Amino acid sequence: GFYNSIFDESLALSDVAPSLIAQLDLNMERNKSVTPVREVNDMIIGENNYFPQLEQAADEIRARFLGNSPPAEELLVQLLLQRFSIRIRRGTAPQDETGKSNGIQPTAPDENVMILASNTTAATRRFQLVRKLVELTLADMLHETCKDERLTSHDARLIMFNALVSYVAGALIFPYERFLQEARQSLYDVEYLAQHFNASFEQIAHRLVTLRRPGSQGIPFGFLRADPSGFLTKQFPLPGLLMPNSGHACPLWVIYNSLRNPGETMRQIACFADGSRYLFVAQTAIKRVETFLQQPVYSAVMLACDLVHADKTVYARGLQLDNRLYDVRVGPSCNLCTRRQCAHRNSPMAGISAS
Numbered sequence: 001g002f003y004n005s006i007f008d009e010s011l012a013l014s015d016v017a018p019s020l021i022a023q024l025d026l027n028m029e030r031n032k033s034v035t036p037v038r039e040v041n042d043m044i045i046g047e048n049n050y051f052p053q054l055e056q057a058a059d060e061i062r063a064r065f066l067g068n069s070p071p072a073e074e075l076l077v078q079l080l081l082q083r084f085s086i087r088i089r090r091g092t093a094p095q096d097e098t099g100k101s102n103g104i105q106p107t108a109p110d111e112n113v114m115i116l117a118s119n120t121t122a123a124t125r126r127f128q129l130v131r132k133l134v135e136l137t138l139a140d141m142l143h144e145t146c147k148d149e150r151l152t153s154h155d156a157r158l159i160m161f162n163a164l165v166s167y168v169a170g171a172l173i174f175p176y177e178r179f180l181q182e183a184r185q186s187l188y189d190v191e192y193l194a195q196h197f198n199a200s201f202e203q204i205a206h207r208l209v210t211l212r213r214p215g216s217q218g219i220p221f222g223f224l225r226a227d228p229s230g231f232l233t234k235q236f237p238l239p240g241l242l243m244p245n246s247g248h249a250c251p252l253w254v255i256y257n258s259l260r261n262p263g264e265t266m267r268q269i270a271c272f273a274d275g276s277r278y279l280f281v282a283q284t285a286i287k288r289v290e291t292f293l294q295q296p297v298y299s300a301v302m303l304a305c306d307l308v309h310a311d312k313t314v315y316a317r318g319l320q321l322d323n324r325l326y327d328v329r330v331g332p333s334c335n336l337c338t339r340r341q342c343a344h345r346n347s348p349m350a351g352i353s354a355s
Contacts, residue, residue, distance in 0.1 A: 036156035040163060041235070043150045049236050050212035051167060053145075057138055058171035065133070070198075071173055073122060076129040080114070084136050087113050088129070119290040123200045130169040138168060167210065173199065174207045180218050183208060187314040188219060190281070190303070191265060201265075201283045202301045209236050209303075219312055222304040226255050238304055241278060244333040251344050252330045255302035258282035262298060267315045269307060271327035273338045277307040281315050 034042075062068055065079055080086040114132055116125050134142075142164045146157040174197060186192045193204045202225070211218030222238030230248045237243050249255070254268040262284040270278045280302055287297035310316040320326050331337025334347045 034152075036151075036153050036159055039151055039153070039156040040159045043148060043160065044163065045237060046150065048212045049210050051145075051164070052213070053141075054164065054168050055171050055176055055213070057141060058168050059175070061133065061137055061168075062172055062175070065137075071126060071130055073126050073129060076126065076133065080129065080132060080136075085112055086132065086136075088116060089113055090116050090118055117290065119288040121200065121288070123194075123198060123203060126198070127169055127173070127203060130172055131165050134165050134168045134172070138165075142168075166206075170203065170207045170210065173197070173203070176211070176213060177216070179207060180211055180216065183211070183218055184312075187312065189314040190283070192314075201285060202299070205301050205303050219305050219309045224249070224253075224255055224302040224304070226259070226300045226302075228259055228298045230256055230259075233299075238278075238306070240276060240306065241304055242272070242332040242336065244336065247333065249333050250330045250337065251334075251346065252328055253282075253302070254280045254328075255282040255300045258284045258300045258302070259298060262286050265315075267319070269310075269319060269321070269327045270304075270330045271324065272330060272332070277324075277327060278304050279307055279310040279313065279315060280304050281313075 062071075065083070066075065069075075077088045080088060114128075116128060120128070142161055143157075145164060146160045148160075151157045151160055179193075179197070182193060182196060186196075188208065190201055190204050190208070193199070194201055197204070205221075205223055208218060209221050209223045212220070220238060222241050222243070223234070223236040224232060224243070225234040226232050226249075230251070232244065232247065232249060235243060243249065253270065254266050257268075258264070258266050263286070265281065265283045267279065267281045270280050272278075281304075282300055282302035284298055284300040287299070289296050305313070307321060310319070310321055329339065329342075331339055331342070334345050335349055337345070337349065339345070340349075
């Protein structure tokens with residue numbers, strides 16, 4: 001009974017402790033100084049991924065320039081031209097020295113011209129236009145926010161500036177209270193919200209993660225994005241959910257299964273070794289190419305929430321939430337996982353011999 005439970009918990013701790021200590025030592029060795037990306041992530045996490053001053057700024061921009069109407073692409077194009085003398089041109093995105101198209105920075109050498117790549121979707125074009133509007137109207141405020149002492153390098157401040165621009169763009173396109181109301185009424189149906197707001201799955205997922213306003217909160221979600229190799233390219237952790245700092249997560253996470261099924265929304269109940277259970281929802285998108293010779297870009301996005309919130313979402317329908325037999329037994333990553341007999345293990349626990 002009680003003593004057996006204590007023994008089991010002690011045994012589990014004795015398994016995971018060397019792994020965690022070894023991983024910490026490895027991280028300290030690899031990162032003599034904290035990386036700029038880590039500083040940015042720590043600051044965002046420290047703010048619970050919610051910036052009230054930026055939400056207010058987004059509301060003010062919407063009221064000032066858009067008359068509180070949805071920011072349609074045509075309206076944004078006219079606004080940038082008439083108010084800021086920025087001309088929008090559709091065409092091939094700028095190329096780097098290898099000839100590879102790069103649509104991440106849609107700006108021409110002429111500062112008064114903004115190029116929208118011909119292969120981008122309407123949702124992406126709108127987001128890029130809104131980002132430009134934010135940069136032009138809030139640059140001073142955002143640079144001031146980036147002077148936070150938690151950001152110790154120019155690179156960290158630059159990364160944070162771009163992250164804050166995207167945050168305000170999301171807040172401007174998806175007004176907080178209206179978006180929260182639609183999310184609740186639709187049971188956090190990302191597909192429905194994407195159609196309703198003419199947005200992408202990733203844009204909706206990003207906004208869901210920021211619904212942390214005190215007294216008016218949505219479901220607390222964590223967020224992950226991975227490339228086709230499985231490498232985590234972005235994450236907003238969820239308290240209690242152990243995620244790897246970088247690299248690859250557990251191969252059993254549904255985000256990786258999603259990469260094999262582009263365009264299909266997939267879900268799973270994930271159960272960790274400590275008994276904690278989460279609902280994972282993932283979808284992979286394919287970025288359209290401009291020419292046959294280009295390689296399509298795949299990107300998988302995953303939302304995660306504690307299973308206690310699952311019944312508030314459409315994704316819990318048809319799942320047996322109270323039956324653990326159907327859970328997928330996962331870990332955070334192989335080097336942090338205590339499941340010694342897992343057939344999917346690709347490396348030993350940190351600090352534990354492979355033999």
